Amino acid sequence: MSQSDDVPLQVRGKDRSNQSSMSDGKSEQSNQELLVEEIPAHIQDLLPDLKNSPLEVALATDLHFSGNYGQDWLLATNDKIIAAQQNGLPEYQLQQIDLKQIDKVEILNLHGNNILKIRIANQGIELARFSKRQADKFNEARFKIEELIQTQKGEDQKIDTRPKNAGRKTRCEKCGKAIPHWSEICTACIDKGKTISRLLKYAVPHWKLLVGGLMMMLVLTSLGLTPPWINKMLMDEVLVPAHSAISLGQPVSENAGFLLLKYILWLFGITIITNAFGAIRSYIMSWAGQHITHDLRTETYSHLNTLSIDYYHKRDTGHIMARMTHDVERLQDFITHGIQSMLRSGIMVVGMSCILLWQNWRLTLLTMWTVPLLVALTIFIGKLYRRYHHIVWRRVEKISTILASTIPGVRVVKVFGREPDEIERFNLHSKHVLEGGLVVSKIGAFYHPTMGFLMGLGTTLVWWAGGRQILAGTMSIGDLTMFLSYMWQFIGPVQELSRLNERFIRAATSAERVFEILDTAPDIANKVDTTHLDEIEGEIEFKDVIFSYDGELNALDGVSFHVNPGEMIGLAGHSGAGKSTLINLITRFYDVNHGQVLLDGRDIRDISVESLRSHIGVVLQDPFLFNGSVAENISYSKPDALPHEIIAAAKAANAHDFIVQFSDGYDTVVGERGARVSGGERQRISIARAILKNPSILILDEATSSVDTETESKIQEALERLIQGRTVFAIAHRLSTLKYSNRLLILGHGKIEEFGTHNELLELDGVYAGLCKKQAELSQIRVI
Amino acid sequence: MDTINIEDELKFVDPQQIELKLNSFGDLELHLPDGTVHTPVVPARSFPLTDVTHYIAIQTDNKEREEICLIEDMEQLSGESRRVLEDALEKAYFMPVISRLQAINRRFGVTQWKVETDRGVIVFDLSSRSAISQFDGGRLLIKDIDGNRYEIPNYLQLDPKSIALIETQV
Incomplete structure (x- = not known):
């Protein structure tokens, strides 16, 4: 986004909404029509x-x-x-x-x-x-x-201030259909074909393998169709003639033994081939599937890392994670198993039908009509069965919920003497489970025999019709057995095909969710001609900066100030005054809507993001440590740091002493989010991290809250060392934290209210002076 | 030392002594026995699900929603006031009562219900099962994805088909 200074604000605002996304413009227009x-x-x-x-x-x-x-x-x-x-x-x-x-x-x-x-x-x-x-x-x-x-x-048009729906969308903007809770995107509006074909593009690099695997599958599936056929030959050419010869007292044909061996070898060979090559094929397909998802996953993750803070701000971490894990996994399943089993089922159904029709179309038409019926009935009863199973499952879940709430809350239950009520409540729900379980048993008792009955009915029909044809001499015994075995094989593939649509939609939705990440363009992109700064002075200037997160309320509203290199600025103001926003603009997590942020006299948008951030160190209110050793966490800011540098930084941060007391010293693993070290320790490790980076600009975010007095003084000491010779912005609610500041910047509602030294502001007798008085009163109360 | 009587905090008013009416703007006006008039005010049920005629709070119609008084039993209001309040509550708490289910269609986690209510036939969507709250005695409260609410006083007393449909969802 290129922005120049001389454009008036209102136009700028419009620009923003137009640029923000194409779809916005569209929806506005369609709203008008609506x-x-x-x-x-x-x-x-x-x-x-x-x-x-x-x-x-x-x-x-x-x-x-x-x-x-x-x-x-x-x-x-x-x-x-x-x-x-x-x-x-x-x-x-x-x-x-x-x-x-x-x-x-x-x-x-x-x-x-x-x-x-x-x-x-x-x-x-x-x-x-x-x-x-x-x-x-x-x-x-x-x-x-x-x-x-x-x-x-004839009044002036007000600027459009209608609130935008920022929360989770419940209905699709395009079609108005309800959006399922799990998907976040409209399942009806996905162009399934387009999304799946985009997914298949990831398969292109592995096309040789995939084609090979699919060819193997084709051959193997066709081969898999042959055993009933061979059985038929075996019956008609070997067993039946031999049997009738024996019962008539005639000698068995000479080459019967040879034929028997031949067909047995055929069967044996096919079994070996289908299983051995089946194993190879399934490995090939998984290999390709896993490589495709690996490519997709890494591409998505690296793209996620280029996205601005704003993207994460607007989304739930859990949902982004689900897309990276759950959806990618589902896609892998679709590529490795889904496509294959669909093709296989299709081939099998078509292949079997062809063989049967070609062999004996009369019997096929006569008996095969039961198969769709059978499939339909199994699907229907299966659905009913699953549905009631689900009901019971949910009732059992309710029992778990009761347990999960009353067992941890047992003290409350006992204190208020509510044991009898809880027991009664539990019994009631247990009875629900009992009743539901009985219904399921009833259906189950009905379901399996019904299945058996339908299968038996189909078989009986084949026997009946086939038997009559055999008696009439129009059919062989081999044909009949072949029919029977194909009929048993028919059901699986047909059921598979009946689930095709749902499988497709699930995969397309997952693909869409992943592609949505890939399609999000990073807001903060380097301009083409940015400069790389090796050394900076640390002079910061804001020139009439206006910034808004949502396009409605200005978080910063015309802020201008100038900070000399090496100066420490204390930022104060009530929450929402714009302190964090100001920091977000210096670190360029966001770009200004209007005005400029200058570093050493240069617009920070002309400096490459990497080199800008390489000069900025941050110590956060709740320091974030990664799950790794203390040394790794300190050197996160400088991965090639030597051990003595790490120790020096830890010493400067007053962290060395407690670190060496750990039995694992610098190798101590801090645990998830640094959970295994205390708050004060975390803070000092993060200070060490900032010291090691040796940045010219330092940002401190309320660095000494929520620790005991002694730890606080140690942290203060560490901070004093850290801030030497750097330009520092310190956010704090407590005035004591700000006592080292050269000047104080008091913000209110996105505007600068006061800016000057401690004494100047006290003389001014404004907001800051008021804050000081209040804090003094509070500390008096505490003393009493 | 006396314990605090927590009931002193309640701002009960004598229903006979107060008056509720609509002004020309259609806003609700509350006239208290001491002669003060509050407007605009809005009524709020304390127990919208279990007791719709008792403990009606009258609040200021602004962001703070400060309580002005609490009406213990609205049946005791004078005729005109009661009619006005009933009217206002009817608008403020719109919750049709479902009398029969015609169909439930499932599609990728969204269930679409077609039901008959005391207000007519309506089709609505639920996006998750948590949209249905179950209470004692078979009472169900349903909140659709748009935020509309529906009630079934006791689903076990509906026709068998409706019961079967509901059983699959709760």
Whole structure:
């Protein structure tokens, strides 16, 4: 994003929203279109002549004022509002209000429904009642109506301040369908084919292997279809003739033994080939699948690392993690197993049908109609079975919930003497499980025999029809056995194919979730011609900086100040005043919307992000340690640091003494998030980290909160050493922390309220002086 | 030393002594026995699920929602006040009562319910099972993805098909 200084703020604001994403622009436009719905004839007839003023808003509600479901209408042209309401009467009543009369448009946000109300000189009129489903639509309408009123009254248009829906979306912006809780994106709007083909692009580097694997699968599947065929030959050419010869007292044909051996060897060979090559094939496919997901995973992770803080700010860590692990895994499963088993099932169904039809189409048509029926019934009963199984499972889960809440809370239960009630509650739920379990047993008792019965019925049918054909001499015994074995093989692949759509959608959704990360462009990107700074002085200047996180409220609103190299600036102000924002702009986690941040007289956007951050050290309020040794954590800021440098840094941070007391010394593993070391220790390790980096600019974020007095003094000491000769920005609520500051910058509501030395500000007798007084009072109370 | 009587904190008013009415703007006005008038005010049920006519708080209609008084039993209000309050509560707590389920369709974790209510037939979506809260006596409270609420006083008293459909969801 290139931004120049001379562009006025309002235009800048618009720029931002246009640039932010293409889809924003689209949705705004579609919202405009959505504000005019098609009006049914019976409402149209009621309306006055609107030829001169086209409808700007025409929305149907889903509630009447009586509270019954039904449509009332809210219409607006550029000079009036018309409401058509049906209040328990057969006829709609029209209300017309001149826009010029309207003082205020409001939406009453109630439980389970909302009401749009306007106020005119001496009256309030409720115009539309609607359910929460239509809340967004009518909010848009309200803004539109306000706009129309302003135009009509000739007032200046206010800057668009409508709140944006930042929370989790429940409905798709494009199609309005509900979004499943687990997916975050609309399953209906994914272009399945496109997403899957994009996924398959990752397979291109491994195409030789994949094609090989698929070819093997084709051959093996076809081979797998042959044993029933060989069985048939064995029966018809060897066993049956031999058997009938023996029963007639004739000698068995000479080459019968040879033929038997031949077919047995065939069968043996096929078994060996299908299983041996099956193993190779499945390894090849997993190899390819795992490599593809590895590529996808690493690409996604490295892309995640380029994304700005803003991206993480707006999303739940758990959800990002789920995309990296769960979704990628599901894709791997789809590539290694999903595609294959679909193809295999397809080939098997088609192949078997062809063989059977070719062999004996009459018997096929006569008997095979039971197969789809069988499949349908197993799917149906299976669904029922699973459903009730699920019910019981959930009831059991409820029992676990009770246990999980009462066992840890056993002290509360005992203190208030509620044991009998808890026992009763538990018994009740246990009984629910019992009842549900019995239902499942009932279905299970019914399910398995039904399955068996249906299978048996199919077999019997084949026997019956086949038997009759054998008796009529139109069919061989071999054919019959072949039919029977194919019939048993048919069910699996057909069931597999019936789940095809769901499998596809799941995979496409996972792919979409991963691709969504890949498609997010980093906000903070290096410009083409950035410079790399090896050495800096540490002079910082803010020039009329305006910044907003959400485009609504300015977190910094016209901030200008100048800091000399080596100066320490204490930042103070209530929470939300803009202290952290100021830091975020210096470290360039965000870019300014307007104005400039200068380092040594250069705009920081002209400096490469890497070299800028290489000069900045940060000690955070709750220092983050990675799960590794103390030494690794200290040298995180300088991976090639020598051991003596690490020790020197730890000494300077007053950390050396406690580190060597650990039985593992610098090799002590700090645990997840540094959980195995205390808060004060964590803080000093993070100070050592900052000292080792030796940055020219240092940022301290309330570095001495929540530790005991002695530790605090040690940390103070360490900090004093750390801040020597650097430009320092220290955020603190406690004034004692700020006593080393050269100057203090007091922020309030995104603006600089006061800026000067301690004494200057006391003389000013403003906000800072007030803070000092308050703190003095507080400490007095504590002493008493 | 006397213990604090926590009930002293309650701002009960004598329902006979107060008056609720709508002003010309349609805002609710509260007239207290001492002659003070508060407007605009909004009613809030203390127990919206278990007791809809008792402990109705009257609050200021602003961000703070400060309580002005608590009406122990709205049945004791004078006729006109009661009608006004009932009306306001009906709007403020819109919760149709489901009398029959026509169908539940599942699609990738979203369930779409088609139901008959005392307010008419409606179709709504739930995105997770936690949208249904179960209470004693078969009472269900359902919150759809848009934030609308529906009630089933006792699902075990519905027709068998509705019960079967519900059993798959709770």
